Amino acid sequence: MTNLSVFISVPLVAAFFIPVVSRKVKWFPDVCGILTTFLLLLLSLQTMNQETVYSMGNWPAPYGIVLVLDGFSCLLLIVINLIGFISTLFSFEYIERFYTSKLRYYSLFLLMLAGMNGVVLTGDLFNLYVFLEIASIASYALVGFGCYSRELEASFKYLVMSTIASSFILLGVALIYGRFASLNIAHIALLIKQYGMNETMVFSFVLLLVGFGVKAAIVPFHAWLPDAHPSAPAPISAMLSGVVIKALGIYVIVRLVYNLFGMTPLISNLLIYSGVISMMIGVLMALGQWDFKRLLACHSISQMGYIVLGFGLGTPLGILGGAFHLFNHSLFKSLLFLNSGSVEYETETRNLEKLGCLSQKMPVTSATSLIASLSISGIPPFNGFWSKLIIIIAAVQAGKPVFALWAVIGSILTLASFSKIQRYAFFGHGRHFDESTHKNIKEVPGLMKMSMIILAILCTITGLLLINGTNGIFSPVVNDLTQGPVPYIEKILGYEFTNISGLFGN
């Protein structure tokens, strides 16, 4: 049994010690950052197939704060810490080249990691808000880390939209507390089962959905994402697009919908429609972009649409597809952002029109970005194909073939925009390509190469996770979510408590 609080305390402690120690010891931030994230990765892999409830300060469930580990939080925990580890590997050389203050970078990075681990583990609504804010504040600062005018502008835009969202979330939590005088998610779910929803609860649900919708960049609330994600340093873009929007947005929405309020056809339709609209608008925005990272950021909106569509269908197959696509998207989108970081590292530009012929000069970057592009466009045998296939089959099975058709069209448009990247940056060249500026380009240094290769290998082989017997990660997710709130309530509050409250009659 792993003690769940280590996922929050270890990065917090490390984030505190990095600025304190590294004034004297120059090598400390890198080593401490990499070791901490590696330790977290090992710990998170250990949690597979475990179900634990940890009461903070030994206060029992509805009164104290609990940390809950179930299948879905385990999946998110692995994704967060895996991408976190690979991003720190990449940062080692990248940050030295472009930015000055390593200790602040690693400190904020670990704070963000602590916040996200807290969000996916906590079983308490207000505690969730606190961890959400820790992760968000760290990410505002990291988006504006370069302190140039564009970065500050993007950071401020992100900050304003996200703070409004946070206020909505806090108001929603306050309304729930006012109705039920409880903050424990399982306890609230139990009380909702007993007393039903009223207008206040519907209002608070809408507030929470809007708030977390902004954090997840689902379509009417996506305006900040194409500015904020490209402005951050490349490893942070990988974290933001690969993990943050999922852990702070999709994870909480799914948790609220399935385990707190309960899935209804209305919510299902809402999620499906917003998913499909995000999918199409994201990919159409991406087609017209000439900035490498901005194009990738627009694709994040589109791929989030697939995930929302999968979870919105509500069938076991749809949930499996959504969870699998969440996992896969975090792998290939982080890989693509790391590729864009490598290209920027060597050429100092992200404009596709000025790039060209990198496939001979940077073979590793080119090959890994080809793998990632094929994965995101859904070409077999890479992982993106399998998850998109499952989502499309699930949509057909659920009697919604129109949405399956839209998903196929979105996938084709994705392929089109990624062939643009491959054509202009790696295999051909853009209009303003200048041979003389590209003379001294060589492959990026070792650790950057290694992190990209690890992700590329993962992209190639994770399609195998679907084979029966190896799907220890995804089948608990499907079980947890399809059974609705009752097993979740029982797991946290204990059978005795739920029985006394009269949920199951006599």
Add this chain to the structure above:
Amino acid sequence: MIYPLCFLLFLIGLYGATCKKNIVKIILGLLIMEYSVNLFLILLGWKKNGIAPIIDQSTSHEVFIAQSVDPLPQALVLTSIVIGLGVLSLMVAISIRLYQRYGTFDITEMNKLKH
């Protein structure tokens, strides 16, 4: 009556944050929003003629249950004020840097991201 007023304050803050062009006014709008939510939380625990939620020998259990205010929202509001302070200081820091770069507080003139 007091809850709708509280919600009105929230909407005023939302208006300020979304419709104003000046960065300082946007920050003020966000603060008003935050404080209206804090006020709402405090009001949830409020009771007329309430006593402090500390039990000792002189207060009987019945009186305590009937009159003591709910202490939890106060703890929540304390946390939320601290978070608000963190966000505020970051906002002000970013807006000072933005003023150094652009020489203005008007967000319509900060449009380098749109090429």
